[in-house]
Amino acid sequence: MGLTAPPEHRTVSYAPESQEGWVTTRMDFLVNWARANSLWPMPFGTACCAIEFMATAASDFDLARFGMERMSFSPRQADVLICAGRVPFKLAPIIRRIWQQMPQPKWAISMGACASTGGMFDNYAVVQGIDTIIPVDVYVPGCPPRPEGLIYGIRMLQEKVKNERSSDAGIRDEMEPDPSSQLYIPPSVIDELGEPFGNSVNQTRSGL
Amino acid sequence: MTRFEVVRTGASASGAQPATPRNVPHRGGEANPSAKALQDKFSAAIKRVEVIWAETIVYVAPASAHEVIRWLHDDQSQQYDFLSDVTAVEYRDADVPIELVWQLRSLPYRRFLRIKAQLPKGMPLEIDSVWDIYKSADWLERECYDMFGIRFRGHPDLRRILMWEQYKEGYPLRKDFPLRGRFSRSEQLRQALAQNPEARYSMEELTIADAFAELPEDMRERLGKGERTGE
Numbered sequence: 001m002g003l004t005a006p007p008e009h010r011t012v013s014y015a016p017e018s019q020e021g022w023v024t025t026r027m028d029f030l031v032n033w034a035r036a037n038s039l040w041p042m043p044f045g046t047a048c049c050a051i052e053f054m055a056t057a058a059s060d061f062d063l064a065r066f067g068m069e070r071m072s073f074s075p076r077q078a079d080v081l082i083c084a085g086r087v088p089f090k091l092a093p094i095i096r097r098i099w100q101q102m103p104q105p106k107w108a109i110s111m112g113a114c115a116s117t118g119g120m121f122d123n124y125a126v127v128q129g130i131d132t133i134i135p136v137d138v139y140v141p142g143c144p145p146r147p148e149g150l151i152y153g154i155r156m157l158q159e160k161v162k163n164e165r166s167s168d169a170g171i172r173d174e175m176e177p178d179p180s181s182q183l184y185i186p187p188s189v190i191d192e193l194g195e196p197f198g199n200s201v202n203q204t205r206s207g208l
Numbered sequence: 209m210t211r212f213e214v215v216r217t218g219a220s221a222s223g224a225q226p227a228t229p230r231n232v233p234h235r236g237g238e239a240n241p242s243a244k245a246l247q248d249k250f251s252a253a254i255k256r257v258e259v260i261w262a263e264t265i266v267y268v269a270p271a272s273a274h275e276v277i278r279w280l281h282d283d284q285s286q287q288y289d290f291l292s293d294v295t296a297v298e299y300r301d302a303d304v305p306i307e308l309v310w311q312l313r314s315l316p317y318r319r320f321l322r323i324k325a326q327l328p329k330g331m332p333l334e335i336d337s338v339w340d341i342y343k344s345a346d347w348l349e350r351e352c353y354d355m356f357g358i359r360f361r362g363h364p365d366l367r368r369i370l371m372w373e374q375y376k377e378g379y380p381l382r383k384d385f386p387l388r389g390r391f392s393r394s395e396q397l398r399q400a401l402a403q404n405p406e407a408r409y410s411m412e413e414l415t416i417a418d419a420f421a422e423l424p425e426d427m428r429e430r431l432g433k434g435e436r437t438g439e
Contacts, residue, residue: 089372089396089397089400090370090371090372090400090403092397092400092401093400093401093402093403093404096401122387122388123387123388123389124377124380124385124386124387124388124389124396125371125380127397127400128393132393132397133397133401181394181398181401182398182401182402183394183397183398183401187392187394187395187398188394190393190394190397191392191393191394193393194392194393194394196388
């Protein structure tokens, strides 16, 4: 067949002493490349989104392709907090504690409608979006999001990590909550975020 | 074989199979014989008996509920040895009292019985705990207290169980409780973040007091001083 290479192309001459390779690159690029491809997730699964998260980590979707095969069940060894599911107020101090235990650099993904906004649970028991408790980098919409959706969110986070610059001193500062209220953002903003929207606007208050 | 015949272990091996009841009338079906026995024994305390979809509901006076349940549990001809649930119902109508519901199950006789007691509104919502009869009532009554604010006299450790102990907004399943809660979202969040999720053990809860010596030093010190959460 004509696909066989001619004999002079089949051999490679190799002289080790003349082949010592080296590359130049930016430090930021190298560090960000390493970080983005070895994000260890801290899974915080509270509801059905966690099932999709497990599917993402399992063999069909194989989160390991993106360097996340190692679930870190200790926050002290985690890089990215993935909050999958609704967070009731009773869990608010717990997710806050886990976030504060994670070392810098750290990121957070809010997976699904409930974690991002409270979703359909516009009631007395559920936090209206975990961004009122911890800073969030990527929101993944869906109820629950399919594994492709989560992987897209993770790729977005990797893009964000790859574009960080170590000369930005501020991005690694640990946020300190307001000492009196323990909140990161002003109460008026939280009230505004918690305003009812969509169908909830039409809910009547149940009073006798 | 009628529905309420006594079934002993191995009885179904003789050929009598427990069957799903069919053609059940809405009202006026066959009542659980325990209802008749209750009417004979506690005629004054039994308000009325209803059979709805073949399930027997006995309304008792709140003051005698504990006595009635004690008898149902102890009497050899009843043997209600399993408490499925303790809960409450509040109706929208302001005149209808709050109902307290006990779901009882007699394993030897294969009988279900629902006991209800009506607590009028405008009075303190209090009733005797059945914890001394069924130990499983402990958490069920705590949940009922948490959601409806009904106080169970004689309960060993009546605290909130679903909401955190410092929860101040009231009793969420009551009809006058707004769906989104009473406080603003930021105030709710502030109070939620102020809870201390680790300090939730009381000395009463640690009736594993045998293990007291093995607890961490700081916890022993706190509990030794009689510290309680939620107060």
